[in-house]
Amino acid sequence: MISSKGLSVSGISKNFQSGGRTVQALDDISLSLPAGKVGVLLGPSGCGKSTLLRMVAGLEKPSEGEITLNGSAVEHPGRDRGMVFQDYTSFPWLSVRDNVAYGLKINGDSSALNEGTVDHFIRAVGLESFAEAYPHQLSGGMRQRVAIARTLANYPQLLLMDEPFGALDPETRWQMQDLLLNVVRKERTTVLAVSHDIEEALYLGDVVFFLSRHPGRLKETIYTDFKTNLPANDREAFLQSNDYRRLELHIRRLMRDEGRDAA
Secondary structure: OOOOOEEEEEEEEEEEEEOOEEEEEEEEEEEEEEOOOEEEEEOOOOOOHHHHHHHHHOOOOOOEEEEEEOOEEOOOOOOOEEEEOOOOOOOOOOOHHHHHHHHHHHOOOHHHHHOOHHHHHHHHOOOHHHOOOOHHHOOHHHHHHHHHHHHHOOOOOEEEEEOOOOOOOHHHHHHHHHHHHHHHHHHOOEEEEEOOOHHHHHHHOOEEEEEOOOOEOEEEEEEOHHHHHOOOOOHHHHHHOHHHHHHHHHHHHHHHHHHHHHO
16 A cells, blocks of 8 residues: 655646647556655656656646545645756845745745744755855855755745756766755655756655657656665766666666657
8 A cells, every 4th residue: 555645746748739749758657666766667758657656746737547646636836835946046146045935925835934944945955055145146056055045944844856966067966966865865855856866866766757759658666765865966986886777777768768769
């Protein structure tokens, strides 16, 4: 029996109308992500990863199926879910502190503002020295830290991330991956992320959901339990692990098979 705590996606399909015909983007996807875990949607371009993420966010409605979070149906956007996009979404006219506080202010959450929630998450993402700076004064990695802090300040039950580190250089991306893992472990946040990078998916994810090419179907669920035997955030040990190499090769074969089928 699947626990009601966490994310449940049951029989999700999604159809679009294009040029007078119906195009199926997703076909009968079912998956579950336990509370407090990190799940990653991985697969070739056009497999519907971002479409599925947007449906979990409530930004799009499925054609069939049901999505629940901690036992409650997802039918529209809500404060129980927060989303971080690949593009930098900080408000340029607001300081780091005011950006992080933005969601709390518009929701009238004065108790969180008074209890130091904003400063807590600014510290959590390592921006305490830049609290009064403006986005144009920050690097790309710092601006994504602002977006993560602003989203987490609302204490969402589920953090959704659509390739949030895709525009960053490799070194900054690695730093942001470690930052994310540290923060979500401390806050015990459930995360569902989209990635196109195999190494990132295996490094971040407790579980990787591999989707097949158009229409997107759940082809395989891959667990990364081997990381429990490795030092936390030790990328060198992770990359040198025989289990990592085995799973990376396996996923590359899945990608190659999808490319062959498409051809």
